[in-house]
Amino acid sequence: MGLLDLLAGINLILLRFGLAESTAWFFVVYLIIKSLPFLPDITSFIDIIAAIFIIMAIFGIFQALTWIMVIWLLQKSILSLFIK
Numbered sequence: 001m002g003l004l005d006l007l008a009g010i011n012l013i014l015l016r017f018g019l020a021e022s023t024a025w026f027f028v029v030y031l032i033i034k035s036l037p038f039l040p041d042i043t044s045f046i047d048i049i050a051a052i053f054i055i056m057a058i059f060g061i062f063q064a065l066t067w068i069m070v071i072w073l074l075q076k077s078i079l080s081l082f083i084k
Contacts, residue, residue: 001034001080002076002077002078002079002080002081003077003081004027004030004077005073005074005076005077005080006073006074006077006078006081007027008027008030008031008050008054008073008077009070009072009073009074009077011023011024011027011054012024012027012050012053012054012057012066012069012070012073013070015054015057015058015062016057016062016066021058024054024057024058025058027051027054028051028054028055028058031047031048031050031051031054032047032048032051034047035047035048035051043076046072049069050069050072050073053065053066053069054069
């Protein structure tokens with residue numbers, strides 16, 4: 001899961017430059033499906049918010065808060081991959 005979070009963060013960066021729109025929908029679905037079983041948890045709620053920001057980035061809406069979602073996904077993936 002950490003690797004997919006890393007790829008979702010990279011994909012969100014690429015969306016800023018108009019790249020990777022086709023793969024972005026996969027990460028939206030991935031983040032939502034992964035989060036639903038654990039929804040009362042705050043990290044799952046933030047993952048769903050990250051999915052919403054990916055959807056907005058697909059349509060060209062890229063805000064300063066989107067960078068916070070990039071940082072969220074990247075730090076979560078790094079912690080998941082390297083700290084066990």
